Amino acid sequence: MALLLAYAAAGRFKPHWLGIAPARLMAVVLTAPVAALITVLVTQGANFSAYLGERQTLLGQIMMVFLSIFFGVLFSLVAMRNERKQRERADRLQTQLEKDALERELLDARLRLLQKQIEPHFLFNTLANVEALVAAGSANAGPVLRQLIAYLRAAMPRLGDADATLATELQLVRTYLQLMHLRMPDRLQYSVADFPAAETLRFPAMALLTLVENAVRHGIDPSMDGGSIEVGGSRDPDSGRVTLWVADTGIGMAETAQPGTGLSNLRTRLQGCYGAGARLDLHEATPRGVRVELHFDPGAKP
Numbered sequence: 001m002a003l004l005l006a007y008a009a010a011g012r013f014k015p016h017w018l019g020i021a022p023a024r025l026m027a028v029v030l031t032a033p034v035a036a037l038i039t040v041l042v043t044q045g046a047n048f049s050a051y052l053g054e055r056q057t058l059l060g061q062i063m064m065v066f067l068s069i070f071f072g073v074l075f076s077l078v079a080m081r082n083e084r085k086q087r088e089r090a091d092r093l094q095t096q097l098e099k100d101a102l103e104r105e106l107l108d109a110r111l112r113l114l115q116k117q118i119e120p121h122f123l124f125n126t127l128a129n130v131e132a133l134v135a136a137g138s139a140n141a142g143p144v145l146r147q148l149i150a151y152l153r154a155a156m157p158r159l160g161d162a163d164a165t166l167a168t169e170l171q172l173v174r175t176y177l178q179l180m181h182l183r184m185p186d187r188l189q190y191s192v193a194d195f196p197a198a199e200t201l202r203f204p205a206m207a208l209l210t211l212v213e214n215a216v217r218h219g220i221d222p223s224m225d226g227g228s229i230e231v232g233g234s235r236d237p238d239s240g241r242v243t244l245w246v247a248d249t250g251i252g253m254a255e256t257a258q259p260g261t262g263l264s265n266l267r268t269r270l271q272g273c274y275g276a277g278a279r280l281d282l283h284e285a286t287p288r289g290v291r292v293e294l295h296f297d298p299g300a301k302p
Helices: 002-013 020-053 055-136 141-158 166-183 207-220 261-274
Strands: 188-192 227-235 242-248 279-284 290-296
Touching: 055 141, 055 166, 141 166, 166 188, 166 207, 166 227, 207 227, 207 242, 207 261, 207 290, 261 279, 261 290
Parallel strands: 188 227
Antiparallel strands: 227 242, 242 290, 279 290
C-alpha cells in the first residue's frame, strides 16, 4: 500500500526539474526501506534493540526490503508502460478525430463548389430555351415564360439547401417537366410517380433534376420524334435502400455523348450525402433510350 501511495504521489508532486518516470522510481526505491523500518518500530516497540541483535530475523527483513524494491520497480515500469500506451492511444484517437473533421470540412467545401457548377448550367439552358421560343414567335413563349418564373420562385430558395427532401425535389422535377412540355407539347410526354415518405427523406437539392434535364437535353431534344420521360422510385423493405430512376425513350446511349461533368458531379454529391455505398448507374433502355438509376441508403452517413 505504501508503494502504491508513493507511486501516485510522485506523479502529482514531483519536482519541476525531475521527469515523472525517474520521480516515481525514486519514490518507490526510497519508500520500501522506510516502510519496512516503520513496520519494525511499530511491531517491536521496546524490543527493537533485541530485534536488531537477531541476525536471522534482520537478514529476513533486509531480504523483504530488497524484494519490495524489486517488485515495486517492476510494478512501476509496467504501470508507466501501460500509461504510455493509453496516452498514445488517446493521441491517435484525437488525431483521427481531427483528421475526420478536416475531411468533412473539405468534403462540404467540394459539395458546395459542385452545387455552384450545377446551378448555372440548368438556369442558362432553360433561359436559352425561352429565348428560342421568343425568337421564333411561338405562341407558347408567354406560357413558358410564366411557368419559368413560377419555377424559379419555387426553386431559387432551395438551391444549395442542406435540408432538402425528396418531396421538394419531385415537386421541382414536375414543374420543370411541365415547363419543357409547354416548349415542345407534341414531342415530350412525362410521368412522375409519387414516393412514400418523400417528405422525410433527405435528398441533395437539384440531384434528380440534373438527371431529368440530361434526359431532355441529350435524349428527347435530339430525337426527331421526341419521346417520353418516366421518373420513379422504390425502396427495399428489408435493407431500406432506395432506388430512384429517370428513364427516357430518346436517342439512346449509342448516339449520346459520354457522361460529362454533370453526372460526375452528381455521383460525388450523392456519395457525399450517403457515403461510398451510393451509386449512379446508366443503362441502355429497350427498344431505345437511357435509364439512369440512383442507389443509396438514406440512413447512411458520409
